[in-house]
Amino acid sequence: MKEKTTGFEGAPNWLTRQRIALYSACILLMELVYLAIRIDGAYVRKIPDFFALGWDFAVFWAASLVTLHGPASNAYDVALTEPIVSALEHAAHRPFPAPWVYPPTFLLAVKWLALLPFAWSYMLFTVLGMVFSGFTWNRILAAPSLSSWLPVLAFPALWITLLSGQNSLFTFGLAAASLVLLDKKPALAGVCIGLLAIKPQLGIVFPLVLLAGRRWRAFSAALITVGVFCAAAGFALGFETFSKFIAAVPQFSKLTVDVNWAGGMPTWFGIARHFGASPIAAYLTHAVMAAPSLALAAFLFAIPSRATLRAAVVAPATLLCQPYLRGYDFVWLALPIAFLILDARRHGWLKGERAVLVTVWLAPLVFFFPPNLQPALWLPPIMAILAGIIFRRARMVTHLIPPVMSETTDDSAEVRTPAAHDVPAD
Template identity: 45%
Template sequence: MQRIRLYAAFVLLVNIGYFSLRIWFGCVDRIPNVSPPGWDFAVFWSASWLALHGPAASVFDTALIERIALPLQNMLPTPFVTPWTYPPTFLLVMLPAALLPFPVSCFVYVSAGIFFAYHLCVRILPAVQHPSWWLPVIAFPALWVAAGAGQNSFLTFGIMGLGLIALDRRPWLAGVCFGLLAMKPQLGLVIPIALLFGRHWRAFVSASLTVGVFCALAGLVLGFDTFARFAQALPAFSQFVVEYSDRWPRGILTVFGAVRHFGVAVTTAYALHAVVATLAAGAVAWLWATRASLDLRASALVLATLLVPTYVMPYDLLWLGLPILWLVRDGARNGWLRGDGVVMVSAWLSPLIFYTPGDWAAGIYVPVIVFALLVVVVRRCLAQRVAHASDCASTVSACERSGSNVYSR
């Protein structure tokens, strides 16, 4: 543990250094195209402002939203546009944001998200409250990336984790949590597979109803035309991602993005991505159908959620904290296998790719690490099944010997 704290202290200094540079060059010295903390929240706040001051559907007008967001981001217009690509459900969540000045709103939003996420971490692994654990948790690079961006990762992290914790004892609450992820639909693609193969019918029904109510409420408040505009904007953004996928700064953190970086054709890239996504979804289906432990089932679901979409960004890697916590808990209960620690540490370090120069495209290696961690989960499940079968066989053998001795007497 002492060595882990030492490494975590070094990474924490790197995080603080990068964050400080962002503040200095983005807020104080104001070098163009160096964004201060809250660069992604600037888009959320701008969308809120447009929705509060005019038709909510205007948030899908990139020219309008960039007029507000780019000055907040300290950015000049570039080919990498700053569009609003979220569904009306998330716009409903962010609607009050512009009621406060941008810096205050960003601070409140990020602080509340961090508090929610930390509370969830304590629920998963109570040892996080101990001072010896604070350093590895605070130094987790994805925490700084998500906080610096002002992203919604803390909110979705907490909702997903709470849903998985509540699933066995409070399935209706779990379903509500899963349904709320409709604010970022790509993060809910694998959840139906887990619920159906795990035979969690009440949670599945609850999630479906929540999605319906959430969408209806968003339509009533913002106007149902926002869904039509979202449907129109999504293909354009997808085409933009495909067009720039082979030269995306730091790479797109998926199999699709990785193979596109190496010049593979779009069709082949989609096919290779589909193979890995199918394997990940298959692992989830197997673990949930066979009722593996919650630690392993939940870990597999989160990891597959990061492998199935074709578009994942560095701030989304905050979700890696969930399987890391669950695997630490599982390791404390069932012991460790050789190589587990190396993969887990690699996953913990992987968000550092955000600090690398954009032309390095270091993110292309992230899906390899995420898939390796999924292999760790599957291997641990198989090893535990073998150990359990061996224990049962030993118990039966002992009982037979005991019965034979009694009979012989």
């Protein structure tokens, strides 16, 4: 039986399999030290305003608590949720409120969180997210050993998500499942896409690419899933929650425009605002800079491109078109990394690609840097370069790319992912 590999066989000496494991272990050790510092500051020394673990999950838990003890629309009442959140975060003097601005679909999913004490609920939520995302990752790029899992476990964006208690592991899992299933089980892929209604801005690229690729079954299934999900949330929580949500969105949008985010907002909009652009000029700049990645995603789905490249382009296009992002959203960068490694296993590497993927993997570390360095502003250019190498790989004629002939290269991963070439539209 052929040995399963990481996909970096044939790499230069500085990027051997052993060094990947070693460097990942070093990063993981640093993240564990950071975790220990957070625990010591928040729970042992009890430093004022030193955020406790699960600072974003606190918003979910507070929304669940007020929903369980009153109308679901109370989740959108900052006066009710803010004291709960501040107490859970160990932050007595927050610079701005932490409102619930998620749609009723997500409120329906997390309504039950407060049935458990905060700490237990946070741990259960985190474990379920890791299991779900880990399962879907393994469906893309099987990791046969602990050394193969080290880069996954050490991925900086994963730790940002775990520490904050965000829902990114669930949205990652849904996006990954939809891309894996799209060619073979389009209706089920559409259901996964529809469930992204828990955080609808992250599903914005999928309708575009499904229409461009004439994936009618997946598109119809996604549309029906969203409709059923919204109806279920309306009947369970009250349809007035939708009006509360619609009212909360512009208020939060104003907050994102007005606040000087520590470390910078990692979007084209954030870069423009950092350099003094007005909100309107920043939004226009953002639209112009995000358009190429959206066009690339639509183009790859419209032509007979390889499925791995179509799957790889969705995440950078999704992230680049968002005017508001935080560190935990960059868990999605694991998707293009995985699909490009898989494509390289089958067709070989092009010059500079491995260096770009290493940079993309390391990029979320910027959120651990001192905020005064404005490190997050580097993220959009890095993602644009990532989209560029996907485009370069897609435009190469397959037979011109030297195949990977390593004895240890494993092609069995094809059964775990979409077919290597386009299939007829459904």
